[in-house]
Amino acid sequence: MPLTISLIIIGLFLIVFAFMSIKIVRQSEVYIIERLGKFHKVADAGLTIIVPFIDHVRSIVSLKQQTLDVPPQQVITKDNVTITINTVVFYRVGDPVKAVYEVQNLKKGLEYLSVTTMRDLVGKMDLDATFSSRDNINGKLRAILDEATNGWGCTVDRVEVEDIILPPDIKDAMERQMNAERTKRAAILQAEGERQAAVLKAQGEKDAAILHAEAERERKMRTAAGEADAIRRVAEAKADEVKMVYGAMMNANPDEKLVQLKSLETLKEVADGESNKVFIPFDATSSLASLGAVKEVMTEDSKKKKNKK
Numbered sequence: 001m002p003l004t005i006s007l008i009i010i011g012l013f014l015i016v017f018a019f020m021s022i023k024i025v026r027q028s029e030v031y032i033i034e035r036l037g038k039f040h041k042v043a044d045a046g047l048t049i050i051v052p053f054i055d056h057v058r059s060i061v062s063l064k065q066q067t068l069d070v071p072p073q074q075v076i077t078k079d080n081v082t083i084t085i086n087t088v089v090f091y092r093v094g095d096p097v098k099a100v101y102e103v104q105n106l107k108k109g110l111e112y113l114s115v116t117t118m119r120d121l122v123g124k125m126d127l128d129a130t131f132s133s134r135d136n137i138n139g140k141l142r143a144i145l146d147e148a149t150n151g152w153g154c155t156v157d158r159v160e161v162e163d164i165i166l167p168p169d170i171k172d173a174m175e176r177q178m179n180a181e182r183t184k185r186a187a188i189l190q191a192e193g194e195r196q197a198a199v200l201k202a203q204g205e206k207d208a209a210i211l212h213a214e215a216e217r218e219r220k221m222r223t224a225a226g227e228a229d230a231i232r233r234v235a236e237a238k239a240d241e242v243k244m245v246y247g248a249m250m251n252a253n254p255d256e257k258l259v260q261l262k263s264l265e266t267l268k269e270v271a272d273g274e275s276n277k278v279f280i281p282f283d284a285t286s287s288l289a290s291l292g293a294v295k296e297v298m299t300e301d302s303k304k305k306k307n308k309k
Contacts, residue, residue: 020052030096032058042096061096065157068107070114072165079126084165089114089145090158098153106152110145114159117144127170134161 024047025031031043034056043050050057072086089110093099103109121140122130130137141159149156166174 017052021049023048023050023057028062028064030061030063032061032096032100034058039097039101059096059100061093061099063093063096065090065092067091068110068114069162070111070118072163073115073118075119075122077122077127077130078124081127081170082167083122083127083130085118085122086162087114087118087141088160088162089156090160091145091149091154091156093153094155095153098151103152106154109152110149110154110156113145113148114141117141117148130164137161 023031023043025043025045027045029045031048033040033043033048033050035051035054037056039058040055068089068091070087070089072084074082075085076082091110093106099106118137118141121137125133125137138159138161141161142156145159146156
């Protein structure tokens with residue numbers, strides 16, 4: 001009976017010893033093993049055997065990328081405006097030994113370092129630059145934190161300014177300023193549109209006037225050309241007629257009296273025009289008188305011939 005109890009106790013002891021000796025490390029994690037209070041080894045993922053009561057798991061360190069949400073902090077800008085900023089830090093442990101032994105609390109250290117760095121950066125910038133330079137702030141924060149945490153076995157991959165909260169009075173003033181700028185831009189755009197519309201309208205009227213003037217000038221030129229052509233044709237017809245009459249007269253070998261008579265007939269046709277004024281020289285009156293005498297003689301001869309009949 002005592003032997004059986006002893007075997008049971010020894011078996012239980014071995015089970016407990018085996019349970020305490022065998023450690024299973026998960027993927028993306030490492031165990032920091034200490035032996036008699038001193039760093040012994042880093043246990044990677046998989047099965048690890050330790051000596052109970054001699055070896056001790058000091059810390060379990062995750063190798064995955066981790067996030068640290070820094071609480072909102074009040075920061076004073078260069079132009080003395082108090083704003084509230086909260087940031088998120090993305091980091092990864094590269095050296096588990098340093099992360100455990102070089103800093104008491106890695107997350108707290110990152111948080112305090114982020115706050116002090118943020119206050120230093122934003123304190124050198126005015127309010128407008130703070131809003132317009134978020135990428136610049138993120139880059140500088142990441143570089144400073146990565147360099148500062150290099151001795152902690154930590155790598156800072158990314159830092160993001162999550163939110164910037166303004167005081168109510170500053171927010172109202174900025175909103176009024178934005179509304180004023182929008183109204184100003186709207187008025188400028190409206191004035192510019194009206195100016196362009198007036199310019200285009202004036203240009204259109206100018207082009208229309210030019211085209212109208214050109215059309216009127218072309219019409220007058222065509223009319224004048226037509227009238228000139230008509231006058232030229234009439235003149236040519238008259239010239240042909242005069243040549244024909246003159247040729248006929250020359251062929252008929254007219255005497256002086258007949259020529260004077262035909263001249264008077266032509267003079268009559270010329271004087272029939274509404275706008276024609278004919279001035280007869282004084283020397284022509286003698287010819288007209290002789291023509292009158294000839295007419296009377298011819299009239300008397302014609303009467304005598306009728307009486308004889």
